[in-house]
Amino acid sequence: MNIQRIWMVWLLLLLSPALYAEIKNVSEGKAKILGDCALCQQGIEKAGYEKNISRVSWDKDSKIALITYDNKQTNLDAILKKIALAGYDNERFLAPDQAYAQLADCCQYERMVKTKVNSSAGADHHHLTMDNEPSMAGSQEEPLKDLLMAYYAVKDALVETDGQTAAEQAKNLLGEIKAVKMGQLPHEQHMIWMEVMNDINMEALRISETKDIEKQRNYFSALSENMYKVLKVGKPKEAIYYQHCPMAKGGKGANWLSPFATIKNPYYGAQMLSCGKTTETIQ
Amino acid sequence: MRFGYTRFTVTVYSVFIMFFVSITGYAQKVVRYDLYVKDTTVNFTGKPKRAIAVNGQIPMPTLTFTEGDTAEIYVHNELNEETALHWHGLFLPNQYDGVPYLTQMPIKPHTTHLYRFAIVQNGTHWYHSHSGLQEQIGMYGSMILNKKQEPDIPTVPVILSEWTDMNPKNVHRMLHNASDWFAIEKGSTQSYSEAIKQGYFKTKVANEFKRMTAMDVSDVYYDQFLINGKNESQLAQFKPGDKVRLRISNGGASTYFWLKYAGGKMTVTASDGNEVAPVEVDRLLIAVSETYDVVLSIPEVEPGAPSVAYEFLVTSEDRTKSASLYLGEGIRQLASPMPRLKYFEGMKMMNGMMKLNGNLDDMGMNMSLNQMDMNVVMYPEITGTAKEKGGKARTGIKKEDEDSMKMDHSSHNRYNSNAMSSITTLNYAMLKSTVETSLPADLPVKELRFVLTGNMNRYVWSMDNKVISETDKILIKKGEKVRMILYNNSMMRHPMHLHGHDFRVINGQGKYSPLKNVVDIMPMETDTLEFAATESGDWFFHCHILYHMMSGMGRIFSYENSPPNPEISNPKLAQRRLFADDRAFHFMAENDFATNGNDGEAMIQNTRWSLGTEWRLGYHDHHGYEVETHIGRYIGKMQWLMPFIGFDWRYRKINPDVQETNMFGQRSTKDKRSVLSVGVNYMLPMLVQAQAEVFTDGIFRFQLERMDIPVSPRLRMNLMVNTDKEYMAALKYIFTKNAGVTAHYDSDMGFGMGLTLNY
Incomplete structure (x- = not known):
């Protein structure tokens, strides 16, 4: 008993410097880091760890991390940047979308800041030019503009073969479907919209409910047909390209809408990105 | 001071900030800048290092002018060395272009030089030292030429640069000596152990069979x-x-x-x-x-x-x-960081493009304007992340898809990153001028073709396999349209820059072809440029990678019947000094202080010539002493062949009973020998150096040697065998840029271990 205790003391004496004396010039800091589960905890602590330089201990409930580091070698900013690059928003840095998207499902915490969608269609497309020309994208003039942008964002996610983002963007699309001001639509377009609205909604909903890319593409094909019906009777300010890939859906073929003439096929992603052709230009 | 990751401190001996802006009259505004060029110490990495600051700052101050101004720039050289400033992209009289020994004599230490010229254009430009390697250590700055009426948008000049703690002269020397220290620092050695781990052993062997050493997209490691x-x-x-x-x-x-x-x-x-x-x-x-x-x-x-x-x-x-x-x-x-390159995919691509004779083969793809980027095979964000052993991709494109892609319709798009991904990358074909740029159709056309050439192993960079000092100036006439067709047959990309002119990049935009003064040409690309010859004097056209330019990759365009340049009083001397850059010799030396003797070599080399000496010095007479010296000249574009003359001295005390003969039955006089020789080196596939040498005493020797086999990122193996029945095998582990440990076995001196120092 006694001998055992002495051993314990010795062990502690031996171990304690080994455990704690490794980081010199110690500074400590606290920071809020977002995450949801034990997997996140692992990820955060791993991203912030550097042998003999920094150590992070994160609490899942309070979202507060205690950061211990060598102030001659690094600083809080540098450590928090590494943690953000691993996918975790924190009080100083927001993770790149791509890093966030690659986190495990249980770790898909709610983002700290919702930034506006940066789809390649670029809602900002024409007010980025240098001349500061007045914005033409006003939803007043084109009541379906926002809807179309949200649709493009879903399409871009499918081009990327990113089911996670596709589902998120489809949720966004659901919001835009509800936000369409039917009263501002020209008569003919109004009628068609009433006809296909529910279908469009259903298809967007289905895409948002799964992360299975193949299912999403299937729904997307139907969604695209309905979007086309509505849009072809309008006169958009910017051309919409109606594009077709004969190989999609196991050879049955499928269509989609794009703001660009260049083909970026949402049905195959990187596999056959440039398969397809423009069959109609709506303008 | 702390800024994020970095400790960044600029200590300046003295700070001058002197801006005089004087206005004379209404008609013409003279804008004056005073630039004080001075040595300084910077600390970008925790170690204080020498740099050059102008008016106490790095980068040099932003110079701002408005179209129509007259620039008066006084350069006060407070260095103990020469300098000269080049105004990059500016149209100006030749004598103010700032190329030392070409358009002016360099600004001597502790003197002042005036550059005075009218600002006749607008746009974003920059300026830098064109003297030696000064650009590497701080002598660069933005030069903003505003329109009389600039658009109403907040504007920030931004100049990008890099820093290395190493003296740039040393960087240049190490590049010429094929040091792979930069690759070790970058983690891009591409050794056999890495190749095997990642399942690219065959690729690595094929690469060495084609006499290539590991390639990277850039040469120098920066801190x-x-x-x-x-x-x-x-x-x-x-x-x-x-x-x-x-x-x-x-x-x-x-x-x-x-x-x-x-x-x-x-x-x-x-x-x-x-x-x-x-x-x-x-x-x-x-x-x-x-x-x-x-x-x-x-x-x-x-x-x-x-x-x-x-x-x-x-x-x-x-x-x-x-x-x-x-x-x-x-x-x-944060933006998504750029994932690391898949080097072995790049190596595989290079193997496919490289013919056995060292020329590149574009397989009929007619590449130009950066539209097809062969490097996409190395970009994980476009072609998926690196595969683990077993050929299974972790994410991105699956193996089967990759194969189907190759057979499928995208074969012509295999290197077109914009077609392969949703990421849009700028290429030159996307640039369209806002104004018509076509040149008058009735101008006489002078067509010039250049092939960009190079030799990575020996760091020789040239055009048409000739460096600047080996060529005459290219004469052009005022009033001509000069059309240049450039083909890059080297393994690196080159940003080619023309002084004093903008050229049209023929990119399919017809009348709206963009105007530029730098065009990046990737390996195997062909680009067509044209410009109106409207000036006079001598204008430099060169690769803007500093170390390529210093190696002689450029030409000089000279207008016929130009008036003499008042800044150059002695054109002959100036030309000789200009040519000195690419004629320079680079020195290297290595010695292994081993338990069984000293083993080493020293060499000075330039573009064509090599003077090298190797020694093996035992610690006692039985092991012997041996020195071999060769002077040779590299022949051909790939420089695989080097005939040489040599001198060989050796002394060894051997047991008189032992008769040593070589494989041809010739009796060896190893114990005491002092002979001249002629011979030839030839680089064989797998980077094996074959050497045949005949000595004045009639003895013939044939030797095969392979140095620096990259076994692992830091481990190198050397092998040698010859007809004197000598052989050697060594393993070297590299610790730092100048030191390693070696274990070797040598038929003369036996087994030894030692410390290897190299310079």
């Missing part, structure tokens, strides 16, 4: 990358919804930079000071010495959300490190 002299900085004055124009110049000596923005797409509005129709891209690669104007918008945040700053991320082409500029205030949204 730090800088945006306006800082690794991380913030422009907090911008608010959500703002648009900002960055006027970006790449002032790096040898680094191309990827530009990305966390707040969305970037709109490119000008290149090399010439406006282009706005084009939106996700990213662009800015070549060494290019400039781009890029408009970024700071996204609006939803009401109530915290404010966000967006990262403008600048990553070196080799993706080893990056620099960041945050636009806006608040919590910082």
Whole structure:
């Protein structure tokens, strides 16, 4: 008993410097880091760890991390940047979308800041030019503009073969479907919209409910047909390209809408990105 | 001082900030700058190092003029060495172009030189030292030429650069001696152990069979990358919804930079000071010495959300490190970092393109204007992440898909990154001038063809296999249209820059072909450029990678019947000094202090000549002493062949009973010998050096030797065998740039271990 205790003391004496004396010039800091589960905890602590330089201990409930580091070698900013690059928003840095998207499902915490969608269609497309020309994208003039942008964002996610983002963007699309001001639509377009609205909604909903890319593409094909019906009777300010890939859906073929003439096929992603052709230009 | 990751301190001996702006009369505004060029000490990495600051700062101060001004720039050289400043992209009288020994004599230490010229253009330009390697250690700065009426948009000049703690002269020397220390620092050795681990053993063997050493997209390892002299900085004055124009110049000596923005797409509005129709891209690669104007918008945040700053991320082409500029205030949204390159995929691609004779074969792809980027095979964000052993891709494209892709319709798009991914990368075909640029059709045309050539192993860079000092000036006539067709048959990309003129890049935009003064040409690309010869004097046309230019990759365009340049009093002397750059010899030496003797070599080499001596010195007479000296000249473009004459001296005490004969039955006189020789070296596949040598005493020797087999990232193996029945095998582990340990077995001296020092 006694001998055992002495051993314990010795062990502690031996171990304690080994455990704690490794980081010199110690500074400590606290920071809020977002995450949801034990997997996140692992990820955060791993991203912030550097042998003999920094150590992070994160609490899942309070979202507060205690950061211990060598102030001659690094600083809080540098450590928090590494943690953000691993996918975790924190009080100083927001993770790149791509890093966030690659986190495990249980770790898909709610983002700290919702930034506006940066789809390649670029809602900002024409007010980025240098001349500061007045914005033409006003939803007043084109009541379906926002809807179309949200649709493009879903399409871009499918081009990327990113089911996670596709589902998120489809949720966004659901919001835009509800936000369409039917009263501002020209008569003919109004009628068609009433006809296909529910279908469009259903298809967007289905895409948002799964992360299975193949299912999403299937729904997307139907969604695209309905979007086309509505849009072809309008006169958009910017051309919409109606594009077709004969190989999609196991050879049955499928269509989609794009703001660009260049083909970026949402049905195959990187596999056959440039398969397809423009069959109609709506303008 | 601490800025994010980096400790950045600039200690300046003395700070001069003297800006005189004087206005004379109404008609013409003279804008005067005084530039004090002075030695300084900087600390970018924790170690104080020498640099050159102008008016106490790195980068040099931004010079701003308005079209129509007259520039008066007084350069006060307070260095103990010569200098000269070049105004990159400017149209000006030849004598103010700033190329030492070509358009002026260098500015002597502790003297002042005046550059005075009219500003006749507008756009984003920059300026830098054109003297020696000074550009590498701080002598670069933005030069902004405003229109009389600039668009109403907040504008920030941005100059990109790199820093190495190593003296640039040493960098240059190490490049010429095929040191792979930079590759070790970058983690891009591409050794056999890495090849086997990643399942690319065959690729590595094929690569060495084609006599290639490991390639990288850039040559030099840098400790730090800088945006306006800082690794991380913030422009907090911008608010959500703002648009900002960055006027970006790449002032790096040898680094191309990827530009990305966390707040969305970037709109490119000008290149090399010439406006282009706005084009939106996700990213662009800015070549060494290019400039781009890029408009970024700071996204609006939803009401109530915290404010966000967006990262403008600048990553070196080799993706080893990056620099960041945050636009806006608040919590910082990071851009996705550029994933590391898949080097072995690049090696595989290179194997496919390289013919056995060292020429490149584009397989009929007719590449130009950076549209097809062979390097996409190395970009994980386009072609999927690196595969683990067993050939299974972790994410991105699956193996089966990859195969089907090759057979499928995308074969012609295999290297077109814009077709292969949703990421839009800028290429030259996307640039369209905002004004017509066509030259009068009735001008006489002078057509010039150049092949860009190089030899990576010996770091020889040339055009048509000739360096500057080996060629005459190229005569052009005022009033001609000069058309240049450039083909890159070397394994590296080259940013080719023409002084004093803008050229049209023939890119399919017809009358609206963009005007530029730098064009990046990737391996196997062909680009056509044309310009109107409207000036007089001598204008440099060269690769803007500093170490390529210093190796002689360039030409001089000379207008016929130009008046003599008043800045050059002795043209003969000037030319000799100009040519000295690429004629310079580079020294290397290595010695292994081993238990069984000293083993080493020393060599000085230039573009064509090599003088080298090897020694094996035992510690006692039985082991013997031996020195071999060779003077040779490299022949041919690939420089595989080197005939030489030599001198061989050896002494060894051997047991008189032992008769040594070589494989041809000739009796060896190893114990005491002093002979002359002639011979020839030839580089065989697998980088095996074959050497045949005949000595004045009639003895013939044939030897095979393979040095520096990259076994693992830091382990090298040497093997040698010859007809004197001598053989040697050695393993060397590299610790630092100058030191390693070696274990070797030698038929003369037996087994030994030792410390190897090299310079």
